[in-house]
Amino acid sequence: MHTKIADPSTPLVVDDLENGTFRVNRRAFTDPAVLEAERKLVFDQCWLYVGHESELPERGSFIKRKVGGRPVIFVRDEEGIVRVLFDTCSHRGNTLGTAARSGTTNRFVCFYHGWTFNLRGALINVPDEKAWGGCLDHGKLGLGAPPRLDNYRGLFFMSVKSDIVDLKAYLGGATEYIDDMIDMTDSEMAIAPGQQSYSMKANWKLLVENSADVYHAPFTHQRFFTQFIKDIGADLQEWQKMAQQTTDNRVIGFENGHSVVDVPAGPLPMNASDPALLSDLRQKLTEKYGAERVARMLDRSRNLIIFPNLILISAWRTIRTFYPTSTDYMEIDAWAFVGKNDSPELREMRFNNFIAFLGPAGFGTPDDVEALDRCQKGFAATEMAWTDLSKGMKRPGGALANDEYQMRNLWRRWAQMMDPQYKSSDEKSNAMAPNNQP
Numbered sequence: 445m446h447t448k449i450a451d452p453s454t455p456l457v458v459d460d461l462e463n464g465t466f467r468v469n470r471r472a473f474t475d476p477a478v479l480e481a482e483r484k485l486v487f488d489q490c491w492l493y494v495g496h497e498s499e500l501p502e503r504g505s506f507i508k509r510k511v512g513g514r515p516v517i518f519v520r521d522e523e524g525i526v527r528v529l530f531d532t533c534s535h536r537g538n539t540l541g542t543a544a545r546s547g548t549t550n551r552f553v554c555f556y557h558g559w560t561f562n563l564r565g566a567l568i569n570v571p572d573e574k575a576w577g578g579c580l581d582h583g584k585l586g587l588g589a590p591p592r593l594d595n596y597r598g599l600f601f602m603s604v605k606s607d608i609v610d611l612k613a614y615l616g617g618a619t620e621y622i623d624d625m626i627d628m629t630d631s632e633m634a635i636a637p638g639q640q641s642y643s644m645k646a647n648w649k650l651l652v653e654n655s656a657d658v659y660h661a662p663f664t665h666q667r668f669f670t671q672f673i674k675d676i677g678a679d680l681q682e683w684q685k686m687a688q689q690t691t692d693n694r695v696i697g698f699e700n701g702h703s704v705v706d707v708p709a710g711p712l713p714m715n716a717s718d719p720a721l722l723s724d725l726r727q728k729l730t731e732k733y734g735a736e737r738v739a740r741m742l743d744r745s746r747n748l749i750i751f752p753n754l755i756l757i758s759a760w761r762t763i764r765t766f767y768p769t770s771t772d773y774m775e776i777d778a779w780a781f782v783g784k785n786d787s788p789e790l791r792e793m794r795f796n797n798f799i800a801f802l803g804p805a806g807f808g809t810p811d812d813v814e815a816l817d818r819c820q821k822g823f824a825a826t827e828m829a830w831t832d833l834s835k836g837m838k839r840p841g842g843a844l845a846n847d848e849y850q851m852r853n854l855w856r857r858w859a860q861m862m863d864p865q866y867k868s869s870d871e872k873s874n875a876m877a878p879n880n881q882p
Contacts, residue, residue, distance in 0.1 A: 454829075457859045459852070461869035464838035466852050467830045470823045473647040478862075479771050486752050486861050487512045490700075491594075491601040491614050493754040493765050494518050494528055498598065498634040498784070504548040504563065508539075510775070511602060513767055515539055516590075517552065518600070521563035526595070528602050529565045530588040533557075540587075552587070561587050597626050598633065618702040621748045625758050628741045629783030630728040635763075636795070640778040640803040646816035648753065648768040651776070652854055654812050655755040655764065656705045656747045658693065658846040659835065664815050668807040672800070693845035695873050701751030701857025703850040709745045709759060721790055749850065751857055760802050761794055772820050778802060842874035849873045 456478070458467040472478055492512045499507055500520040507518045508531055515531035517540070529552075531539045538556040541549070551568070552561045560569035565587035573580055591606035596619065601611055612619065626633045644651065654660070662669055693707040722742070729738045745759040755764040766776040780798040782791055801808040822828075833855065836847020843849035849871065856868035 456862075457855055457866070458830075459856065459859075459869050461837065461871055464834055465832075466834045466837055466848070466855075467832055468855060470826070470829055470831055473649065473820065473831075474771050474823050476771055479768060481862060482768075483513065486858065487767075488604050489608070489861060490605075490752055491592075491603045491608065491611055492752075493750070493763070494593075494600045494602050496598050496633070496635045496763075496779075496781070497526060497595065497600065498632075500526060502548065504550055505546075506549060506563075507546040508541075508544075509777070510767060512604065513769075514604075516602070517587075519563055522550075526593075526600060527564065528590055528593050528600070529561075530590075532588070533559055534567065534585040534587065535559045535570075565589060596622065614700055615750065616700060616702065617696070617698040618704065618748060618750060621704050621746055622756065624737070624741045625746070625748070625756055625781075627729075627733065628758065628761070629786060630725060630732065631783040631785035633781055634784040636780040636782050636798075641776070642804045642809070642813075643773065643775050644813050644816055645773055646813075646820040647771055648766055648774045649854075649858070650816045650819055651766055651774065651812075652749060652751075652753065652755075653833075653851045654816060655757070656695075656703060656749050656850045657848075658705055658707060659848070660815070664811045665808050667811075668801060672807055695843060695845045695847070695850050697849065697853035697873055701749075701854045703749050703853045705747045705845045705850055707745050707845050709743050721787075721793060725790065749854060751854055757802070760798050762798060762802055764802075837871065839874070842872045844874045 454469060454471070456469045456472045458465065458469075460466070494509065494511050494516065495507060495518045499505070500518065503520055503522055503524050505520045509516055509518055511528075517529045517531045519527050519529065521527055533540060533554040533556065535554065535557055538554050540552040540554055540561070542555065550563065552563075554560070558569075558571045559567065562568050567582045567585045567587075570576075570580060590602040590604050592603040592608055594601060594611035596611055596615060599622070608614070615622065693705075695703060695705050697703045726738060726742055729741065733741075741758075746756075747758075748756040750756070753766050756762070757764065761781050762778055763781060764776065764778040766774050768774045780795065782794050786794070799806055803809050833848045833851045836843030836849055837852070839847060852871065856866075859866040860868065
């Protein structure tokens, strides 16, 4: 099966389960026509993450963000209702307010000509309005808003597709893993103040792949897994043994291109730096949820991909989203989530865990930036036209987490959206094998 974009003579995705071959034509990473099609056929057809309700603590709280390439205002209005408004004045298009990206306000004023809107987006004042001779229709000149806005457990998503399925249906089986990540604390989840914002000179789909790629970790992140793990006092041999075994790591693919990689947590900084804090947290969570679910939440590490561009990373308590500005450049934002009532010691431990690996100054993110930047540079050798993602496709019993099933799952959904005639192969992961249960 294959899909075609821009050049009908060459497929972009070759999915041959019978022969154990899955390939992606590298034009999918370099062709501007592909990116233009993605904006309309992928991003504009999906639910896209905006933010968490805890980021808007009071009426009038607002945050400016880009979602799906559009400038938006994430705001809690006068009645406490969370809204998303397009950040563009209905008069001449200017973005609203001052340069502040967040804060509290009771109105949005256009810097250019002073048009003023309330927190619901209604136009409430126009300087020198008499010049319109009574013909200015306030009702038609409010701020625009995406036709669909919904949330799952405080995580807000928007869609510009008015007839898209409900958010919970879109998330499907991924909701169980979202629940586990949200409930990893003994108090209400909250986003820590601030965010990590950085960029990569690489195609956005490379970061989707990378965010759930177990295969690359011991090679790309040698400093972390051979030096830092040892420096924090964790058992390096224990970690290496865990990394090499394959009977307790798995990957599950869901509908709509979502997938989760599920592996033993191993000697993470949080687990090693203060065992007493973790023991106290485990006890509280066990009283609340039971030992079996707590084992899933604390003893396993999950990277959850919500197609197309949202990643939730349990080990680092991280939410990450990104969007392309060109075929070879993307902008990334990431947030740390904590418990609203975490003790100062537990919160410090979680912050240290968050910044130790992810972000521009962490052990992991600079490695990934370098790796994906080099992939994009390598695509300039157009004679090498194909990327191979076949690992585990013919593994007896189905693919495991350190195979490439999760990449194939997202590419299959991508291909279906780019070409409705595409039909993917019926590949199974090893997720439900008896020896892979926690």
